[in-house]
Amino acid sequence: MKNPIEALNKIFDSRIRLGVMSILIVNDSISFNELKQLLELTDGNLASHLNTLEQAEYLKVQKSFIGKKTNTTYIITELGRHAFKAHLDALEKMIRGI
Amino acid sequence: MKNPIEALNKIFDSRIRLGVMSILIVNDSISFNELKQLLELTDGNLASHLNTLEQAEYLKVQKSFIGKKTNTTYIITELGRHAFKAHLDALEKMIRGI
DNA sequence: AAAAGTACTTTGTTTTTCAAAGTTACTTTA
């Protein structure tokens, strides 16, 4: 048997980043505020996790306006989508003992 | 929609503890050394994660002898089994967006 | 008798997490 955890992605060790990704994977885009309210996080905490995901190029930031008010939304990248799916696959395999 | 991450168990944020549990759930018992080799960890690191799981009462330790050599094995508890399953359920629900 | 193995504990550094406060750039209300 080989090491069952090596295929797991360290970036997804965090519940918060896992939550962000699971939201982004089913939503075309979501705003900072929606994420903040959904996940019940402080601004700083959310911003830093989003930053980690952006550094990894798992999501990208889109700045737009709603009327004259700025609105920042986050969109998953292809890389992010693949990384997330690969992680879930690895998890499933690990649990199944494959 | 409600907070999708609140049902996730913080103890299972760690890949290593997730790995230990996924091994224990399908094996009646496993030794320290087997875990160490499988997960490719240093003694100290493995011991501390096992300790976290033991504190949570998710596993118990069984000391025995193979000949005159001590052999420490780890066994999942009912609490551990339930906690792990609940975590996986929560994960699945989160991903499915339920 | 020396070297190696088992299962840790201890020590200390590095990394991660997080809240709180501060900041910038608006917009809205009084």
Place this chain on the structure above:
DNA sequence: TAAAGTAACTTTGAAAAACAAAGTACTTTT
């Protein structure tokens, strides 16, 4: 027009967690 509010951060600093390396006590192998 001044004060207050909102959005989306950044900075700061503290606490917690992760980890490697070394130490320990005992046993077994060479």
